[in-house]
Amino acid sequence: VSDCDLFITGCAVVCVDRGGTIHDPGFLAVKGGLIAATGPAEAPEAAWFRSRAGESFDARGMVAFPGFVNTHTHVPMSAFRGAAEDAPDRLHRFLFPLERRLLTRELVREAALFTMAEMALSGTTTFADMYYFEDEIAKAANRAGMRALLGETVVEFPAADAPEPYGGIEYARRFLSQWAGDSRIHPCIAPHAPYTVDAEHLRIIADEAERLDVRVLLHAAETEGERARFAASHGSVLKYLDTTGILSPRLLAAHMLYLDDGDILLASSRRVAVAHVPASNLKSGRPICPAWRMSQAGIRLGLATDGPVSGNGMDMQGVLTLYPKLQKTRESRRDIVTAREAFHAATAGGAEALGMADRIGSLEPGKAADIVLAETRDFNMQPVYDWYATLVYAMRPHNVRHVLVDGRWIVRDRRMTGFDQEEIMDRMCALAASCRPVIEEIGAAVAAEGESK
Numbered sequence: 001v002s003d004c005d006l007f008i009t010g011c012a013v014v015c016v017d018r019g020g021t022i023h024d025p026g027f028l029a030v031k032g033g034l035i036a037a038t039g040p041a042e043a044p045e046a047a048w049f050r051s052r053a054g055e056s057f058d059a060r061g062m063v064a065f066p067g068f069v070n071t072h073t074h075v076p077m078s079a080f081r082g083a084a085e086d087a088p089d090r091l092h093r094f095l096f097p098l099e100r101r102l103l104t105r106e107l108v109r110e111a112a113l114f115t116m117a118e119m120a121l122s123g124t125t126t127f128a129d130m131y132y133f134e135d136e137i138a139k140a141a142n143r144a145g146m147r148a149l150l151g152e153t154v155v156e157f158p159a160a161d162a163p164e165p166y167g168g169i170e171y172a173r174r175f176l177s178q179w180a181g182d183s184r185i186h187p188c189i190a191p192h193a194p195y196t197v198d199a200e201h202l203r204i205i206a207d208e209a210e211r212l213d214v215r216v217l218l219h220a221a222e223t224e225g226e227r228a229r230f231a232a233s234h235g236s237v238l239k240y241l242d243t244t245g246i247l248s249p250r251l252l253a254a255h256m257l258y259l260d261d262g263d264i265l266l267a268s269s270r271r272v273a274v275a276h277v278p279a280s281n282l283k284s285g286r287p288i289c290p291a292w293r294m295s296q297a298g299i300r301l302g303l304a305t306d307g308p309v310s311g312n313g314m315d316m317q318g319v320l321t322l323y324p325k326l327q328k329t330r331e332s333r334r335d336i337v338t339a340r341e342a343f344h345a346a347t348a349g350g351a352e353a354l355g356m357a358d359r360i361g362s363l364e365p366g367k368a369a370d371i372v373l374a375e376t377r378d379f380n381m382q383p384v385y386d387w388y389a390t391l392v393y394a395m396r397p398h399n400v401r402h403v404l405v406d407g408r409w410i411v412r413d414r415r416m417t418g419f420d421q422e423e424i425m426d427r428m429c430a431l432a433a434s435c436r437p438v439i440e441e442i443g444a445a446v447a448a449e450g451e452s453k
């Protein structure tokens with residue numbers, strides 16, 4: 001037994017710890033899936049680990065940082081990416097009917113694996129997902145070697161994996177017992193939204209989550225119709241949700257666009273965590289999320305791409321660069337959401353939002369060795385004066401070269417190690433060909449409806 005399984009050296013190490021430590025050049029020692037040590041490459045400690053390492057990896061010309069945490073996804077929706085992009089009320093008029101026709105266990109399995117490749121190859125190591133057949137997504141994440149918080153969806157209408165309204169609750173119970181105690185797959189429950197799950201069932205889910213000690217994923221304050229409905233009945237979406245008991249430290253609420261200062265205070269006092277989804281929101285013609293104000297109020301805030309249908313790109317680089325830009329624009333201030341704060345949100349902030357900050361989110365001794373190595377000798381990456389500015393504003397998905405989860409290489413030299421990428425690509429192309437007639441049929445119906453108005 002060696003004192004160190006893997007010794008990585010020569011790269012800059014951006015730790016994202018509380019003190020903002022950067023070792024340039026630095027080293028990382030990995031043992032038993034955990035980070036055993038990190039520090040300057042020339043430290044005496046580095047020599048000690050190097051001499052005892054099972055594998056020594058020369059990472060000169062690279063930068064190491066904690067794996068990205070994508071706090072809100074619907075990974076199987078890659079099968080429908082790019083369909084009916086400009087349809088009004090796309091969710092109700094296009095996506096719900098489409099899912100009723102096409103959603104199967106097989107589609108979920110294949111499309112989920114496909115999306116894992118896009119996420120892992122761009123440096124994401126952990127994601128939070130809400131969809132149907134989450135047990136298939138768990139298996140896919142396992143195959144890809146990724147870490148995931150997976151919420152089985154609950155809705156008031158029959159779904160592909162639960163013919164009874166609210167059948168998702170029972171499905172979630174089974175899913176939870178199947179994966180209980182797994183070190184990388186964390187099952188949970190995902191009521192879809194305040195407008196698709198009634199107050200009674202939000203209450204049941206809140207109680208069940210408490211009893212089973214699991215997290216809750218929810219879309220909240222996302223749409224204009226939802227805002228208007230609950231403003232009329234309760235003053236705001238958040239005030240309404242508070243009457244159901246769902247607002248708690250267990251809750252990870254995605255979107256959170258329609259909030260006034262009182263709602264932000266309420267979310268903060270209930271210690272709700274937030275998944276900020278800027279790319280998806282920008283496409284739907286909605287207000288800019290008050291994300292900076294929420295973080296100022298002490299709310300745990302992570303970043304997210306949303307599903308491939310809503311956010312399109314599943315890389316975190318896309319939303320990481322949007323977060324500071326949009327907040328600076330919203331507040332008319334250049335000095336807010338520094339590059340360091342933005343990078344924190346994409347890594348450690350996401351870990352906090354998922355309730356996993358004790359295990360992931362930073363490169364520190366004792367935490368899981370979830371590490372990204374990105375090329376710095378690339379034309380978009382030089383020169384480097386400020387690592388955070390480079391990582392937030394300049395880095396692109398193609399710069400990511402290697403990715404580790406629990407000290408295991410899940411991406412090596414831009415290839416997935418868990419499965420054959422070409423095979424997954426071929427299967428997605430075949431899947432899309434089989435979906436195309438239904439996508440075109442429903443798309444044409446939505447377009448005709450639009451014209452007749």
Ligand SMILES: [Zn+2]
Pocket residue numbers: 072073074219254306307
């Ligand atoms: Zn969503």
